[in-house]
Amino acid sequence: MTIFRKIKSINWPGIRENKLYRNLASLKTSCILLCILACFYIIGTIFPQGAQFNDYIKSGGGFITFVIFFDLLNIFNTPAFLIIALVLFINLAICTFERFLTLWSRSKAAAADWQFTPSYTFPLDIKHELKSAEESVKEIFKKELRFKEKACQTYGIYTMEKGWSYRWLTWIYHIAILFCFLGFLMTYLFSFEDEIALYPGEVTVIKPTAASRWNKSWGNKSQPLGFKLELAEFITEYNQLPKLEYPADKLSRLAFAMGWKDPKYTLKEESYFPKDWKSRLKVIKGKRTVLEKTIEVNDPLSYQDITFYQAAYKQNLKIQIDDNPILFETETGKELIIPGVDGMLKFDTMMTGTLFKKEGGIEKIRPFTEVTLVKKEGSGKTEAENIGKLEQDGAIYIDNKRISIKEFKEASILSYRYDPGVPLLWWSGVVVLLAMSLRVFGAWYRITYRIEEKDGASYLLLKVNTKGLIADHERLIKKVKHALISAAEPIDHDTPV
């Protein structure tokens, strides 16, 4: 309460009369700022964000002068964007503060200065004295229709409300949006992320090579994390994926629609579709395992504010040519030059792990890779020829050379991230959603009424305001009518004024 008193004691009228403040407190300013931000967003989807400038030019990107001048490949980190976002934050903060002052004073002053223009007139039982009619109507609204009294005015005008106050709900989710902004700011300043490749059985000290913006700007170097990580096991699982024989051209598809042809599924031996990648991780502190968890995509491991995510995997091969003791090292997906072979060899992903078969069985995969021979022609074009399937304990022959896999190692690649903005963003996001849903989908009713005596009869003059999508004005009027009939036996139906 003292904070409110202090806030109230500041010379608000002086500040609030300032033109800049008035502009910043305007809803129109909010809309204009949102429009400007939307333009930034659109630009951000036209130019590839985070792309290297040289790559952009190589891929035929245009508007080079503009791209350089306005830093369009990194538009969401440009001062212009950040300033607009900051002004929007200030605008939102001022609007929310102004709203608070209005709501606070309104809740104290109640609805004393509200204009009363009734929309409905209900005749009441003429046997009632005026005061008792007032009392009984109040009782009906309170007990039967569950309204809460908000104000009793000097001219006998009563205001009652039912449901969550839409004004406060609106205010709450705007405040929560402000906290979301703070969450974004924390992420922007303090988060960092990096990647690590773990081989089964190896214990690795994690030393981030990346630093947060905050640390970078102060020249702080990243420190190793206070724990080690061990990959106990890396698991890969595949589904068998049947291929659908279905035409691409539109006319043939129409033929399918007419029933002239039927779709057909075929299943090739090597048609594997990734089902899951899992890493069984151990967090080691000192010499003790403090945490053990199997992570997969969508199920990360969190320890001491750092979260580890299953990102990818890396496969290393040692290739033997004939019986030569000198081995060639390569990674799957990369090209390898072998002396005496015309072209480069490319080994596809080594299929290992478990296969979930279409007909329901589970089978251990005999590790294999598909080998391709890539030849580069003089014109710069590449030609790829599929050589065949190479099993881990088998061999294939190219240009009379026997090629076999001598060693295979697989690493799990984890990305890890520190982001202190997430909890704040999470909780404020939940508040935004709750308050917004209650405001939009909920029901809020305000009734303002007066009892009037005319020609010896009593009448209830009623005005109804509703907010929220499920608020039903007509249903409320029906309920009021029904409640008045059963309680006071009014002599006639309602008559709209």
Next chain:
Amino acid sequence: MSNLETILSRDAYILSIEVRLFWLVALLYGICLILYLIHLTTKKTGAGRLATNMLWVAVITHAGLILLRTFEGQRAPFQTLYESLSWFAWSASITYLYVERKWKDIFLPGILVTSLAVGASLYALLTRSPAVEPLSPPLQSYWFEWHVILAFLSYAVFVVSCSIEIVYLAINSSVKKGLRLEYGLNRGNLETFHRTSFRLALFGFPLLTFGIFSGAAWANEAWGRYWGWDPKETWSLITWTVFAIYLHSMSIQKWKELPASLFNILGFICMLMTFIGVNWLARLLGIPSLHLYAM
């Protein structure tokens, strides 16, 4: 015949039924569109009523189709663009029918809704593969289902909101002069009709917010980044921003009429851009997108 062959031919048989049923649904949507256009040109209420009845038939058949697809894939039916286009056509049509039932003989918004339903269905049928594929690891998340369901519900609501807004802009001056009353709108119901557009956008806005929020939560769980300025993410934010402007402009006296209406239509265009246009844009400009699986 081996067990595997039996399973494959069974799947192919179910798929053939499903694809043909989808063609039938597209045809029904097309007939509805023609009937609504007949209503527009002849001003006959009967054509509008028939179109609405036909649309009910199309929506019920389409609901059956979606159930069949769910049974076929053993998962929620909106993983691929083929599936989400089907879901979009259905959800927009059923939302329209729900809203339309409260009106008396007003059918004009049906033109845009059925046009989109026909367009989405034909786009799916003619250009996308109907193959039922298992979920890839990143899509195996409960956030994914919430994300897609809520986003598409909001899209459906925005489609109907925009249809009403366009009809209102096209007809309101005539109706106020006492003209074109054959379309069911008159001075008495015109503003209520227009208010439905605002109420629908108001309904859709929290859904879109939840859709974006659940998408961010999913991205945070899968990739450790709740926001990556991916083109699809950014366009969803643009849509959200435009609808936020629209809802706020309804509180600004000077912007309440035409500017607000234009923001509503712009929001709808941004929504289409988020759903379909961004895929085209990302391919055209060669921008990598995490949402490429849905293209």
